[in-house]
Amino acid sequence: MSFTNPWLFAAGVACLMIPVWVHLQRRRQPRRVVFSTNRFIDPSELSTRKKRSIQDWPLFLLRCLAVLFLALVFSKVFFAGMAATPKLQREAIALVFDRSASMQAMSGDETVFDQAKRLAKRALDETGHGSQVAILFAPGQADEPVRWVRPSEATRTLDAATPSHRAGDLAAPIHKAAQSLGRFGPDFPKIIHVVSDLQLSAIEALGDLTLPPNVTLRVAKAGELEPVNGGFQVGARGRGVLRTGVYRHSRPGGGITVEDELHGEAEAGRLAKREVDLAGGQTALAVPYTAGNRYGWVARTLTTPGGDAWPGDDRAFDAFYVQQPLPVLLIEPKSTAKTFLRKTFFLGRALSPENFSEEIPMQFELHHGMPISAAAELLTLTKPDSSRGLVVLPDGANLTAGGAAALKKFVASGGGLLVFGGPEFQAGSIDAALDELLPVSVGGPEPLDGMATLEAVSVRHPLWGELSAEHRRRLRRLPLTHRHAATVRTGAVPLASFADRVPFIVEKTHGAGRVIFVNASADRSWGKWQTDGALFVVTSHLLAVRAAGQAENHRRDVTTQGSAGQTLTLRLPENSAGQAFELNKKSFTANDENRLVVDLPEEPGVYSLTDAQGGLVQLIAVNLPPAESDLAAVQGIVVQRQLEKLRQSSDEEAAAFLKAGTESESSVVWRTLLILLALLLAAEPLISNRYHSAVTNTK
Template identity: 25%
Template sequence: MTQTLAQVGGFFANGAALAMAGAAAIAIPVVIHLLTRLQRRPQAWGAMRFVIEAFRRHRTRLRLEQWLLLLVRCLIPLLLGLALAGPLIAGLGDGVGTDASGRVVCIIIDDSLSTRALESDDADSARFEKLRAAAVKLIDELKPSDRVALWRAATPAKAMFAPPTLDHAAVKRDLKTLEPRFARGDINGALTLASAMLKQVDTPRDRAFVVVLSDLAPDTLPIDKAGDPTLTRLQRQAHLLVTKPAATRSNVQVTAVASRRRMVTPSAATGALSVPVRVALRRFQSDDERTSKVDLELVARGPGRKTPGQVIGKHSGTMTWQKGQNNGSLNMEVSVDPQALADLASRRGGPNVGSAGGGRTVSVVARLAEDDALPADNLRIATVELRHRLTVGIVDDIDAPATGDTAIPSRRWMSFALSPRAALEARQPGGVEVAEASAALLDGKAMAGWDAAVILRPDLLTDDGWAALRTLAEEGGLVVFTAPPDTAAAQWPGLLPTKFNLDWTIAGEPRVLDENDPLKVWSLKTDGDPPTELALLAPDFEALRVPIRVNRRFDVTFRTPDAGQAWLAVRDGNESKPLLAYGRVGQGGVLLLATAIDLDWTNLPTKPLFVPLLHESLRGVLGGARSSGVDDRLICGRQPALGPRWAGVQQLVHEPIGDDTKVKRSKRDAKQVLLRLTDAGLEPATPLPAPGLWVAAPQSNGRVLAVNVDDFDGDTRTLNENSVAEWLDATVSADNWRWLDTEQPGQSLASHVASANVGWPLLWAVLVLLLLELCLARWFSHAHAGARASAGPAVSGAAGFVQQAAQRAAESKS
């Protein structure tokens, strides 16, 4: 009932609608006038010549009377509509003066991450609580006739009540349930929405107010720029009221946490699982010497969504802040507790860590072990893929005899490099397991269970073999090609780009560099950072490349810059030619070593780079395929485009991190975001609203997004009050804005309206016009003449003449 009344009231309070209704009502007297003209009764008349003469003499006056009366009658509904379009209904409803009624109050409340900051060290409430209390108080101080619109300003700015409503209780109800989000504030976006709404509502400027309730964190207002088009436009539509900036607070935040490996496998030496993690920290408004302790946890998800995660590894580190230091980082390594992992694996539906075909996505949670102004950015999460064993197939001409007694065949070099422990000692679980297959017999069946394949004899592959390798790459595997140690011309360089749809050109024959001068060889290009997949080699990457020499190689050219990456390159004169080329195929990739694993071609197998290069390539590519496929720095309020690995996923289900992981969650608390298919691929239909793990549903299959807050949004400093005032004075002029008194917000609105209300004057004008219309209608209808006619003979004109004639006749008779 209240809602219905509010809707009805809302209609009447819709100024534009009423004004338009008033304008439309102008047609009523016009139509009546025309209908009256159409419906005149025919009247035969003998003395027509006198009527015509009288009409000719008084035509101007008669038309003037008609037009004047019509004008007055048209003005009445028009002015009535204009009067009601403003605050009239409200004023009548109040029973109080009309000076402060019928206003449109647009409240923009900042619910960004920074408003989660505590007001002070002693306060228990956040900045947002103070803003909310001010909003509620403002609404309480409004008159029932005032309409309220509400926007929340965290990115993306969103309308909660627009167009404005008279249902104040509903607005307050929503305000009280409102919680600040984890995104940065977008006051400008909210102001744009308010401006658009005000344009639709078409409220007089003097009765429209935009109230910005914000802590005024940095970047809330562009005070470093001159002018703002949104505010410039808004100042023509409404008065602006802004809360004063909140007190600046010091704050330490975890800005990044990332595993230095995308995929973690047991150590080749010890068989232990450990995750190398880098944690970045930042602090605001504090430059003293102090320490910040960071706790790291590895949390494995349970078999079901309702099952709390289990901590399978812990580590702590301490960041020592130097005076004046604001940014820092910690490199830590978290060891996985084998017992905890085993317990988790024993559960029904538990993780498949250790199996050849699967892995386990675990969360790396970095938590700042201290209380500060903003707890929300003290915790950060990343994901990492844990695998006990990778299976790599070496494809060679298995049946070929060894080339010499002392020569080590390529297969052996590769096998040693991939699994040195297995090669030297008894085979133990963990690390990389090597399988072998004949190139000529390679097919999908032979490759079952492989994570990667190293093709030493691509020249022997059959069509089935090529097809099976393509499938392996597309499904997330890595295919490594090396040149066969034969220097003869071959067809495989032409087939490889074709089979994998790579935009590469590979020379048909290897280049041999001056066979007569073995000292003259190609060296590796040693400058440049390693690719992401080899990030762990970064500190030693240059040193590792220096001793590498190549004297035979195939020329590889990328036809387009995006066709591939040169993970290793040789100097060829002034040019740089790829030696280890990588191309992405499906969810996996192809690596081509443009030389053979043969000492006649290169000394790479004998150098320290060879083993880590193979292992990091495997983990990098396979870990990337198993990861989300999107940027690791996913933040709240965004809609990331998901990779092809997310095909078939219908929605994302939220799993909180931190202490919430230990709480059994109810169905009501579950947050879900549907996915939609766009040109860029799958993406959340709505921005991801909260930090935590977002798990693919209905089948997760290890597809998990780690979503964090944007570290820049947690800036708890605020703008300088004087700077804001100067900027607003320059942008919207001093008369058009003022600070909002959060203690008495209603008073800030009242003074603007007193001289601006035209509702009552218009209503008085309508009243005067009504009286005027009555008088004019009476006078112009010549009812007084009709009254004389009905009362007796007229005393003038023809009737008077008759009277006079009768008197003369009587006199004659006498």
């Protein structure tokens, strides 16, 4: 025999002294005897000591038994043999089973998921006859109905369960379980049984729960993991030509293998494999979105040697688009053998392959031409099926009629034109040749004080917003000596201005193309801002790509990464509304805003988004949720107490049943003791009255 609350039983036994004290305090009334006279009786000395003894033994024993039974009831007695007997009562058990990605980690010779299965099956084997069980997986589908089945069928469901690659959240299924238990009446003890690795990220939202008071909570922790594990976090920085893949690994040091694979209409081609070392406590690396002399969609795989608690998160995926080299035609006003005397010398150096790097992963195909041959150069610059390309027109480059006509046609069909001012810029002839193609009305030159001040450049700047804070600060002061008096024309948009609001860089669309005017010279005749190599090179690249404005540009900025099971919103090209697309054999339709909402697959990897004709639209990389790589967890008793507090905070009514499994097994004993106690309390007045009546009659 054992007690759930032994201290209460000890206190009850001590209370047995109460009936003892009551009976010892009782006195018998002395009998009165009538004498004729007492003068013949010798006097004696009266004793002050009283002899006390328990009187009314039947009534005394009855009251002691009542107190003893009361102590047994409050101490919740149970017998060891009860645990071995089959449970006869029915229960409603909602089993919240964690199958998040972190459950695939190793604990000893098996995975945490296998240990969790064993714990859950053991709990189901101990359920009583006629019990109902519902399994709620975490993560699971929010709209999935709760199915109540027999324990045997629930065991088969557990056998067929597999771990997912999504993030875990225990709060949602626990809340859903509490709601579903409300269907059972008071004769069904209600139990929520949680089996999980109790990862910190999975229990963050438990504090927002409100649980009913009549639910028993049980928590079983699977696995005893050391939180020594590293995983990838995939991201990107920059925009357009400055976009670069950034990869973080939560464990510093070690090596990472980067492998790229070209995708497209043709058969995939394997590209270079790189070995990168994370030395000196480094946890992040930036790898440019480049593929040598290849272009198209590229799938990237990053792997580490592993050796930690979870080998499954030692691999990550990324996807990006590599543009073709952009053809650029630099028109020179005069022919010269000395290249450094060319008007476009600094632009040519800035756009040359020598400045191809991680910071500027964009390649240009440079061509040089004269104004007299501009028409022929433009014909060779563009391909029959595309108008990709850019024409740079410095000051002094006066086009012929044929060249001007070819240039207008080139821009209207989607090409780009980048025009620079300068001392030899002739606004009248340029306007006459291009029919006011320029985005500004250009006046005469104005001197500056040797240093031009621009308006502040914020992170939202359309041209320089992705530059570093140091680069943006340096852009406030440029070493320019002159500028043009200029006003923005209707339909044009200023991208940058001087501090006095005179436009510095202005753009204007023309047909399918774009024209950008820079209120500075391309050479050093109006200043030496070209001497700031890093700043001038980056600005030249940004201007060239923005002016070209080809349709391919949007592919560099599209969303290409997401976590397993996540819902992702993709930005599609214009005129995609209403069209059907397919991802991992599932069909999705774009909305009126050319946005496509897709459900990412459960398995990490790189997937193809295709249109209705099967053509490749883009690649999407699916990775494990980064939070799942952090295996830090808490003990089961901590979560148990947290859930108990949530239940107690809503106790507007008393709990309808007892608290632990042994308590339910001994409920028959408690009922028996309560019945005996009630009979004793009912019999006590009757026995007491009869006893006193007998004493009175005797008197």
